Amino acid sequence: xxxxxxxxxxxxxxxxxxxxxxxxxxxxxxxxxxxxxxxxxxxxxxxxxxxxxxxxxxxxxxxxxxxxxxxxxxxxxxxxxxxxxxxxxxxxxxxxxxxxxxxxxxxxxx
Numbered sequence: 001x002x003x004x005x006x007x008x009x010x011x012x013x014x015x016x017x018x019x020x021x022x023x024x025x026x027x028x029x030x031x032x033x034x035x036x037x038x039x040x041x042x043x044x045x046x047x048x049x050x051x052x053x054x055x056x057x058x059x060x061x062x063x064x065x066x067x068x069x070x071x072x073x074x075x076x077x078x079x080x081x082x083x084x085x086x087x088x089x090x091x092x093x094x095x096x097x098x099x100x101x102x103x104x105x106x107x108x109x110x
Contacts, residue, residue, distance in 0.1 A: 034109050035065070036084070040076040040091050041103040045069065054098045061086065061094070074103075 045051065051069035054076055058067045063084035068077040076095070080086055088105050095102045 035082050036080045036086075037108045037110065038078040038080065038086060038091060039106045039108070040078070040095055041105075042074055042076060042095055042100040043103055044100045045071055045074055045076075047071070050100075054095075054100070057094050057098045061090075 045054065048071075051071060054069050055067045058064050058076065058078055063080050063086050064078055065081045065084075066079040068079075069075070070077065078086070078091070091105055092102045
């Protein structure tokens with residue numbers, strides 16, 4: 001009976017260790033999968049059709065989760081998918097493809 005109890009305790013300890021390691025890996029993955037908000041300040045956007053064109057161009061990108069155009073401030077707010085990246089030169093290319101001039105780019109990671 002003692003042998004059975006010892007074997008059971010050893011088995012429980014052996015299986016508990018990988019589970020703890022898996023939880024640490026999940027936390028690390030969550031930390032690296034932060035979302036980035038890219039704000040591009042542009043010149044020339046004045047109407048709803050402008051906003052739709054920009055939304056369409058940026059929305060085709062795999063890294064993009066959401067696009068919001070602020071016409072009053074001349075800004076394009078692009079939320080990237082968790083863990084995704086988009087280089088500044090790609091943002092500039094997409095702005096130009098939409099027909100506008102890029103003024104600046106800001107990034108915020110949540």
